[in-house]
Amino acid sequence: MLITIEGIDGAGKSTQAEKAFAVLKDSFGRENVIWTREPGDWNGGNLLRKLLLDTELSHPLSELFLFLVDRCEHVFKVVVPAINEGKIVLCERYTDSTLAYQVWGRGLPLERIEDLFLWSQFPVPDLTLWLDVPLEEAIQRINSRGRLDRIESDGLEFLSRVRDGYLHLRDRFPDRIRRVDASESVDEVSCIIRQELKILLKD
C-alpha cells in the first residue's frame, strides 16, 4: 500500500505526515508502516537533496532529471522493498510533485514525463492526500521558516501555477487524489486525514 502526501510548499505536509504516521502505527503496528519523503530520503540521498535545493540549476531539464534520479533510488531502495514486505508506505511528495512543479510550474511536457514514470515502473499510489492551502497562507508559512531554498524562492506566481497543477491532477484522478482543506486547524486537518485513511484501509 502506498499513500502519498502532496501540496505546495508551506501546506503543512510534514506536520500532517507525522500525525498520519502515528495513526497508521497505532492501527497496524510500528513494524508494518514506514514514513519517508522525497527528495533525498534514502541512503546517500542527502547529497542529491542539497544539489536540488541549494544549487543554481540553469535548465528545467536538469531539475527534472535530478528529481528522477532521486526517485529511482528512493523507489527501488526504499518504497518497493517495503511494499513487497507488505508494509504501508507513507511518502511525502512523489510523482504528483514532479507533475505539479516541473510540468505546471516549469512548463515541461506532461506526456513525456508520464511516459518516463511508466517506463521507470514507479508504483502508482493507492491514495494521495493533497493538502490544499491558500497561496498567501503558504507564502506566510514559508517566509516564517527563515531561509528559503531554491524552489521556495520562486515566488507567488510559480506557486500558483503549481497549485493549478494539483487542481488539474485531482480532477483527472478523482478516485486516487483527495483534496484536503489544509487551511483548517492542524487538528481538524488531521481528523479529515484520519477519515480518509480509515476509508482506504477498512478492507
Ligand code: TYD
Ligand atoms: P520539500 O522538502 O518537501 O519541501 P517542503 O517541505 O517545503 O514542501 O520538497 C522540496 C522541494 O522540491 C519543494 O519545493 C518541491 C520540490 N519538488 C519538485 O519540484 N519536484 C519533485 O518531483 C519533488 C519530489 C519535489
